[in-house]
Amino acid sequence: xxxxxxxxxxxxxxxxxxxxxxxxxxxxxxxxxxxxxxxxxxxxxxxxxxxxxxxxxxxxxxxxxxxxxxxxxxxxxxxxxxxxxxxxxxxxxxxxxxxxxxxxxxxxxxxxxxxxxxxxxxxxxxxxxxxxxxxxxxxxxxxxxxxxxx
Ligand code: SF4
Numbered sequence: 001x002x003x004x005x006x007x008x009x010x011x012x013x014x015x016x017x018x019x020x021x022x023x024x025x026x027x028x029x030x031x032x033x034x035x036x037x038x039x040x041x042x043x044x045x046x047x048x049x050x051x052x053x054x055x056x057x058x059x060x061x062x063x064x065x066x067x068x069x070x071x072x073x074x075x076x077x078x079x080x081x082x083x084x085x086x087x088x089x090x091x092x093x094x095x096x097x098x099x100x101x102x103x104x105x106x107x108x109x110x111x112x113x114x115x116x117x118x119x120x121x122x123x124x125x126x127x128x129x130x131x132x133x134x135x136x137x138x139x140x141x142x143x144x145x146x147x148x149x150x
Pocket of ligand 1: 007008009010015016017039040041042043095098100101
């Protein structure tokens with residue numbers, strides 16, 4: 001059985017910046033198809049919940065009060081990568097648009113809800129290390145791969 005990483009907020013953990021989650025019922029289907037390791041790179045990087053929202057701008061991660069939190073985001077990303085390597089992880093299901101976990105889209109750094117093409121800090125690092133990253137919108141594709149691997 002594969003072991004995969006899943007953004008913890010997708011499975012209902014209240015680790016989102018505002019203290020809530022991004023629960024996706026469909027992600028429950030993964031439980032019978034693989035072993036799941038829940039990750040929250042922002043928490044791993046030492047940020048508390050709730051916390052201020054952050055966005056990526058010019059390669060740095062800045063929170064809504066203009067504090068540079070880039071180091072926290074990279075600490076969390078490298079911790080996530082270490083966990084992935086230790087567990088021979090090949091796939092990850094990650095929360096779209098997050099500055100950590102976004103797979104195809106992120107916010108543009110102006111805190112005006114404007115989305116642009118781009119990846120979160122953790123998603124990018126995982127991809128660079130040959131881990132295939134899926135957004136929650138691509139969960140069906142991931143489920144298909146996992147079904148074939150059983
Ligand atoms: Fe969810 Fe990722 Fe944000 Fe954590 S860092 S709350 S796992 S989107």
